[in-house]
Amino acid sequence: MEYSPGTEPEPAVTVSGLHVRRGSRPVLAGLSLTIPAGLVVGLIGPSGSGKTTLMRAIVGVQVLRSGTVTVFGRPAGSAALRHRVGYVTQDASVYDDLTVRQNLDYFRVVLGAGRKDVDRVIEATDLGASSAQLTGSLSGGQRSRVSLAVALLGSPELLVLDEPTVGLDPVLRRDLWALFHRLAADGTSLLVSSHVMDEAARCDRLLLMRGGAVLADDTPAGLLAATGTTDIEAAFLSLIEEGS
């Protein structure tokens, strides 16, 4: 889906003046940004740039120092948003001592989703063959897919995915990105973080983060054009050098 200015709907997320400290370290210092709805937005930046903290703030599990985070017009983390936002943490947040299906069945009841939803997300994440296995006995890539499957339950309108494709083989990675775009085409807003620059090209829009600040907020093509570079990594470097 091409992003075209002027036709943008109400943003999915609006962050303004966000300050977050973790420990004694300021992670985000006055961050402001918007995340448009119905697109796959890539949150790209090196480890330690504040991606996870921003995602936690959007989901509403992060203690904020100041600033506001609004999701679909409501304060992030408010009760009405809890079944509208799906969140996948960096490490798979699933129960290792339950089977894949038992995990999904439990989270389905918590989310109040229908029984058939479990089969749908198992198929979407290609976990059919391992659905009766204990989650702890699966490979890292499979476990992160179980975690993703949980987030898909109940078809949330906003998916916040923290490095969902780490450690996956290229075929599966391609399939998941295709899934992300299918979801976006159906109206879901996705925020996908990655520290792998080559994944940036697959996003509709990019937020480049470094040191808790947004370096760029553009489409991949726009970013390349603005920096006069041919790949995202070079664009990133050019932006850092420009700023210093």
Added chain:
Amino acid sequence: MTITRTLATAGRVLTQIRHDPRTVALLLLVPSLLIGLVAWIFSDTEVFQSVGPAMIALFPFIVMFLVTSITTLRERRTGTLERLLSMPLGRGDLILGYTLAFGLLAVLQSSIAALFAVTVCGLDIAGSLGLLVAVAVADAILGTALGLLASAFARTEFQVVQFMPLLVFPQILLGGIFLPRDQLPEVLQAIGDALPLSHAIDALTAVAAESHDDAYVLGELLVILAWIAGAVILASLTLRRRTP
């Protein structure tokens, strides 16, 4: 809070434990083995007859406190707690679900421990055996409830572990096992009299020696139940959806 989500959570916790038969065996048998050890140590004396009832209170209480706080600690560490709290799961659903699941285990564990003390270790019970088991079960559930409270209060894993010496050890020291409470310094006696484990020890000792009537024992039982309810409610109220 909904019944469906509470029961689903209790069912999920029990399914997790069922996948680990060794834990189930340890959970059910360890208190009995420790009671047996104490009986063996004092085999040629009358000491076990006087401390035996206190041991029925002590070991299941500690084991349930530990198991509960470690299970919830694990839930915190694997990120599933954060995930659940970003979902429409009431904090009470989680706490009550855990209480129900571990409460069921506590019923089995304490019944085994009480019957083991009486039949195998030869502890003489002058009063009602049913009342003895009832107090022992309530006492083990108290361990669970305090374990939940400790992990709800804690914001980090380290804090959870620190609550064990803070919440449990003083209750053992001031419970009248080392020195009868009426021989303690006045302030310590007042504190000891108020602590919930003391009520369990008193009730069990009273049943064993039939030194008080059933109304006294039921009164002590009510105090323990009030502590359980208080701890569960406080745990639900203090569990934080947002963490630093």
